[in-house]
Amino acid sequence: MLEAIELVGSTQQELQAFVESIGETAYRGRQLFNALQHRRLRSFEEMTELPKDLRNRLNSIALASTLTVESRYISEDGTRRYLMKTHDKLPVETVFIPEERRDTICFSSQSGCPLQCTFCLTAQLGLLRSLTPGEIVEQILIALNDAYGVGVKPPRGTNLVGMGAGEPFLNLDSLMKALRIMADPQGLHIVPNRVTVSTAGVVPRIREFAEISDRPHLAISLAAPTDELRDELMPINKKWPLNELLDACKEFEQTLRPGERFTFEYVMLAGVNDSENHARQLANLLNRHALRAKVNLIPHNPAEPLPYKSSSEEVVENFKATLESKGISTYVRRPRGRDIFAACGQLAAMPAESVSSAVEVNAVPR
Numbered sequence: 455m456l457e458a459i460e461l462v463g464s465t466q467q468e469l470q471a472f473v474e475s476i477g478e479t480a481y482r483g484r485q486l487f488n489a490l491q492h493r494r495l496r497s498f499e500e501m502t503e504l505p506k507d508l509r510n511r512l513n514s515i516a517l518a519s520t521l522t523v524e525s526r527y528i529s530e531d532g533t534r535r536y537l538m539k540t541h542d543k544l545p546v547e548t549v550f551i552p553e554e555r556r557d558t559i560c561f562s563s564q565s566g567c568p569l570q571c572t573f574c575l576t577a578q579l580g581l582l583r584s585l586t587p588g589e590i591v592e593q594i595l596i597a598l599n600d601a602y603g604v605g606v607k608p609p610r611g612t613n614l615v616g617m618g619a620g621e622p623f624l625n626l627d628s629l630m631k632a633l634r635i636m637a638d639p640q641g642l643h644i645v646p647n648r649v650t651v652s653t654a655g656v657v658p659r660i661r662e663f664a665e666i667s668d669r670p671h672l673a674i675s676l677a678a679p680t681d682e683l684r685d686e687l688m689p690i691n692k693k694w695p696l697n698e699l700l701d702a703c704k705e706f707e708q709t710l711r712p713g714e715r716f717t718f719e720y721v722m723l724a725g726v727n728d729s730e731n732h733a734r735q736l737a738n739l740l741n742r743h744a745l746r747a748k749v750n751l752i753p754h755n756p757a758e759p760l761p762y763k764s765s766s767e768e769v770v771e772n773f774k775a776t777l778e779s780k781g782i783s784t785y786v787r788r789p790r791g792r793d794i795f796a797a798c799g800q801l802a803a804m805p806a807e808s809v810s811s812a813v814e815v816n817a818v819p820r
């Protein structure tokens with residue numbers, strides 16, 4: 455347990471209340487929020503607009519940051535993967551993906567993951583623990599500082615995806631708090647419309663999520679069109695089988711607001727779930743539930759010791775054509791950062807020695 459208070463996981467209102475509780479004015483709380491979230495400063499020493507005495511007092515009772523960066527790996531395609539450590543030495547992984555018109559940061563909601571999806575390397579860690587709101591926010595601060603410099607405004611928009619390690623819906627309260635902190639216009643100002651979270655299908659939480667007014671976009675990881683296959687690939691299906699999951703999805707779809715995105719993710723595993731018959735079964739399943747959501751096909755990212763291979767481009771295109779012929783809008787997601795184990799399903803605290811020698815490996819400061 456941390457004894458000092460972790461301030462980076464506090465809202466602006468909470469910081470004002472906190473500084474008032476130690477005899478300061480609310481104005482100092484607003485300054486503190488600005489320093490942490492807008493200028494992305496990671497220590498009180500750097501906050502020179504605060505009186506020295508206050509900085510000293512903060513140092514003795516609170517923390518401005520808790521994550522440390524152990525390693526950074528840079529892919530040939532510019533993707534950066536960060537392996538960080540929590541104060542209690544647990545791994546946290548974050549991926550920064552630069553694109554022409556925007557950057558995407560894929561963050562983790564848990565250290566490890568309790569779900570046992572067989573195509574995912576993270577599953578092999580098991581659940582180490584859920585991350586705090588501060589630990590979620592810090593991943594984004596660290597990635598932006600590293601890409602652009604401390605406090606420098608990103609030149610393009612920043613999108614966030616909660617598709618790193620962990621099941622976000624098993625840490626929903628912390629996730630929503632982190633997203634609210636990051637949406638604050640006085641801080642990072644990353645609004646819910648720029649955020650997508652992905653769930654393996656925690657059905658009661660899909661219903662809970664539907665009630666949240668400032669929710670981000672939602673993606674559901676399907677991976678199989680039948681219970682038999684999904685039980686095998688995503689054991690969470692034994693608890694909430696496809697019919698139950700898709701009923702909840704239908705209810706959720708009815709709450710969608712204009713411009714809100716709702717998608718299904720389908721990882722393509724060669725010879726396992728990628729045949730034309732699977733595509734037909736998937737289309738029938740979605741059509742039977744009258745779901746209009748789009749499907750994203752994600753070529754699997756092979757990673758030892760997982761037993762799967764990636765479907766060929768031709769198979770992925772045929773799968774897409776079959777879905778489209780049955781009225782399902784389908785996209786193929788281009789894998790990024792495969793060479794540094796930064797792609798989907800590859801996050802498992804992979805140490806430097808396991809990463810290809812063609813890749814630049816740097817230790818970076820906190």
Ligand code: SF4
Nearest residue numbers: 567569571574577620
């Ligand atoms: S795919 Fe997602 S939910 Fe499944 S084990 Fe991996 S991190 Fe967990």
